[in-house]
Amino acid sequence: MYADSMNDKTPNTQHARGPADHSVRDRIVEAAREHFSHYGYEKTTVSDLAKAIGFSKAYIYKFFDSKQAIxxxxxxxxxxxxxxxxxxxxxxxxxxxxxxxxxxxxxxxxxxxxxxxxxxxxxxxxxxxxxxxxxxxxxxxxxxxxxxxxxxxxxxxxxxxxxxxxxxxxxxxxxxxxxxxxxxxxxxxxxxxxxxxxxxxxxxxxxxxx
Amino acid sequence: MYADSMNDKTPNTQHARGPADHSVRDRIVEAAREHFSHYGYEKTTVSDLAKAIGFSKAYIYKFFDSKQAIxxxxxxxxxxxxxxxxxxxxxxxxxxxxxxxxxxxxxxxxxxxxxxxxxxxxxxxxxxxxxxxxxxxxxxxxxxxxxxxxxxxxxxxxxxxxxxxxxxxxxxxxxxxxxxxxxxxxxxxxxxxxxxxxxxxxxxxxxxxx
Known part of the structure; x- marks a missing residue:
């Protein structure tokens, strides 16, 4: 519910595709939040994030257009x-x-x-x-x-x-x-x-x- | 007149000693103003100022306690x-x-x-x-x-x-x-x-x- 309403407010991202995708989005956002709160938004790259979650960069880009979207x-x-x-x-x-x-x-x-x-x-x-x-x-x-x-x-x-x-x-x-x-x-x-x-x-x- | 009233509002500086001193103070302030507006306050040192006016650093310190005072x-x-x-x-x-x-x-x-x-x-x-x-x-x-x-x-x-x-x-x-x-x-x-x-x-x- 909470994640849904968040996604609605995030224009540059692709739209909902079902519960599984939502949970991947959530995992990415959660990991990014962790990462940013340690290293700061500006210093973190999408590659850093990908490494931290154990996803490929390409896979993250399936869910978010850019670091800014995250x-x-x-x-x-x-x-x-x-x-x-x-x-x-x-x-x-x-x-x-x-x-x-x-x-x-x-x-x-x-x-x-x-x-x-x-x-x-x-x-x-x-x-x-x-x-x-x-x-x-x-x-x-x-x-x-x-x-x-x-x-x-x-x-x-x-x-x-x-x-x-x-x-x-x-x-x-x-x-x-x-x-x-x-x-x-x-x-x-x-x-x-x-x-x-x-x-x-x-x-x-x-x-x-x- | 104008410079006088300014000096009154500048606590960390030495007090008025007569017209000649006032005009030296004014020259320092004017030169510093020029200098700061080209190079910025933080990047300018008292030595830079001294060079620019053609005074010794020691002479400037007779009028102002510090760069901050200027x-x-x-x-x-x-x-x-x-x-x-x-x-x-x-x-x-x-x-x-x-x-x-x-x-x-x-x-x-x-x-x-x-x-x-x-x-x-x-x-x-x-x-x-x-x-x-x-x-x-x-x-x-x-x-x-x-x-x-x-x-x-x-x-x-x-x-x-x-x-x-x-x-x-x-x-x-x-x-x-x-x-x-x-x-x-x-x-x-x-x-x-x-x-x-x-x-x-x-x-x-x-x-x-x-």
Whole structure:
């Protein structure tokens, strides 16, 4: 299930061909993840990977067009781990205000956790953002969509103001969250990660007051 | 006048000793600025500088404790060029709202201008922020102070809300401006510099509504 949804988000790869192929894909992604987290994404070649798994390079290329395609599959997993945690947290929110708080807080906490626990993997995520990989774009789109839904619900419930065009509100909020949710920028902001998101959340909620 | 005020902001240097010394200091700073903007801050040594100006290394050390002290004097000039432009723009503002808009807009525009026109000099500014030089700290303090004054005036004029503690308001606004006013972060945000500050300004002004 999990692997399926990942594959859907990995454009440059061939499509599903059955359970056996899926499990090969999974093995490749898992081995690559191991390898990258030891040696870094940039230093690892597809040959290195092939050796590590005991497959031929040609066989790996049957499943992934390029190293980047493997990198993207890993990134999608990393970033999905964040969005899954966020969805879980939001589902426990009682009001749009509470859901917004949870969304921002959980995104930052999960990202920071990943950053400190698996630095090299996090580096792939940062790299993917810098290089505008589709996996990173999908992540940004997901955040914007979630935000849009929370703001819309807040407006319907009379909790948030409705004068500003919805798109402007969502875009501006995304911009002020960005330094803490974008893996590339978060690296520069780690020293204020304990306090800043809460302060920014409060500012955003003041801006949303009806 | 200009050089005087710069020297005042450069803590690790010896203090003023009269007009002749000032002009020597200025010559050193000017030559260093030239040199750094060709060869970069990190690659230039004090010996290189000494050769370029035709002074002995020992003579330069009579005026500056270290290469960093010279770098700081240059940074202070760069950053003061920004704060001078901002002060000038704010002085033409008609209301606290207008002054806030001008402040943010001018800071970003001047920084971006400097970035594109003298990239290597801008790099020193970014470096100074990363290394937390006193010149960079003084710049941040200046922005916070200016912001504090504008918010205070807006509250007194009834233009801005007064429920939130003033310090919290100022700090949160600083945080959302930071990615565009901090030279280190601005580099990552150049592709959205035309639109984002205006969007963020509007969000901030909504948050300030009484």
């Amino acid at each position: 990198g993207q599959a890993i990134c999608s997993r990393c970033l999905s781990a964040i969005t899954d945690a966020v969805s879980e947290s939001i589902s426990q929110g009682t009001t749009p205000t509470d859901r917004f708080r949870r969304m921002f807080e959980t995104t930052v906490a999960t990202s920071v956790h990943m950053f400190f626990n698996d630095r090299k993997l996090y580096d792939i995520a940062a790299y993917s953002v810098a290089e505008k990989w589709p996996s990173a774009q999908a992540y940004e789109d997901h955040i914007r969509k979630t935000l849009m839904q929370i703001i819309r619900e807040g407006r319907e419930a009379g909790e948030f103001e409705r004068k500003t065009p919805l798109d402007d509100t969502v875009h501006a909020i995304f911009l002020v969250m960005e330094p803490y949710v974008n893996p590339l920028l978060l690296q520069h902001n780690l020293d204020q990660v304990d306090e800043a998101p809460r302060q920014i959340t409060n500012l955003v909620l003041r801006s949303l007051a009806p | 770098g700081q004097a240059i940074c202070s000039r760069c950053l003061s060029a920004i704060t001078d432009a901002v002060s000038e723009s704010i002085s033409q503002g008609t209301t606290p709202t207008d002054r806030f808009r001008r402040m943010f807009e001018t800071t970003v525009a001047t920084s971006v201008h400097m970035f594109f026109n003298d990239r290597k000099l801008y790099d020193i500014a970014a470096y100074s922020v990363a290394e937390k030089w006193p010149s960079a700290q003084a710049y941040e303090d200046h922005i916070r102070k200016t912001l504090m004054q504008i918010i205070r005036e807006g509250r007194e004029a009834g233009e801005f809300e007064r429920k939130t503690p003033l310090d919290d308001t100022v700090h949160a606004i600083f945080l959302v401006m930071e990615p565009y006013v901090n030279p280190l972060l601005l580099q990552h945000n150049l592709d959205q510099v035309d639109e984002a500050p205006r969007q963020i300004t509007n969000l901030v002004l909504r948050s300030l509504a009484p």
